[in-house]
Amino acid sequence: MNSEVHGSAELDPASFRAIADLAYRESGLTLVEEKSSMIRSRLRHRLRDLGLSSFTAYSDLLRSEAGQAERRHLISALTTNVSHFFRENHHFDTLVQEFENRLPALRAGGAMRIWSAGCSNGQEALSAAISLLEHTPDAAKLDIRILATDIDPEVVQFARNGIYPERFMRGVPEGMMTKYFVKDHSDDTEPHYKVRPILSDMIRVNELNLLSAWPMTKRFDVIFCRNVVIYFDAATQSRLWPRFREALSPDGILFLGHSERISEPGTFGFECTGPTTYRPQAP
């Protein structure tokens, strides 16, 4: 099968529906008909890699027993992984404030748990770690752990590797580049920056679908779930809010993305305490 045939395969309405239903069931992603041509172009390489000539054949495969592995590739291709360091920087200022308040307890042996839910390539978790270390250089010696999770196995692998091409480094101030990353000149292509152990030792990266069970047993002091629920419908969001409430410590804090809101936060036991910033309501 030549690549022109894959490139010209049309995404017919029935296949679109089948793919959209599956994406919704498996990951909560809501795909609208108007995005059909974008979805077609994102999935074209899957047809090529599988040697399939039509989206009908592709949706048949997805629905079959043999299509289980392909469903992971599908979700990977459909997720939007845009992220950058210190995105929506005001949240990191609030994080540092929160950290400062907890510092005496941390120095006395307490713990601080942070979760980057929908972490993409890991910049959010790294920005959190850098913010804490910039405030308190010995923060790595305290009991602080940052969990970074995402449904997409490709970004999880990327975040675990911790090697960022220069174009990913937008937002990292010059002085922090060498302090927290090792520049790699090993080939003639774009320079890469490898995360130093002082950061990577604070962070664990795992695959996790927010719609599945969450295996974490301890509550979090801070949860970032930013620019993730924007891809979910209201029903899926409403199922997530009580789960985040449950996963937060009573004095914890939840950050959402700039265009995300909990409508009627009180219904879910939250109060809004700042821009896209929520805390559990006092009992």
Ligand SMILES: C[S@@+](CC[C@H](N)C(=O)[O-])C[C@H]1O[C@@H](n2cnc3c(N)ncnc32)[C@H](O)[C@@H]1O
């Ligand atoms: C636009 S990125 C946001 C990254 C980062 N939080 C930020 O704000 O820069 C959205 C991420 O959510 C992840 N995602 C989408 N659906 C998910 C789900 N059901 N469970 C976990 N992660 C999901 C995607 O794979 C993607 O990496």
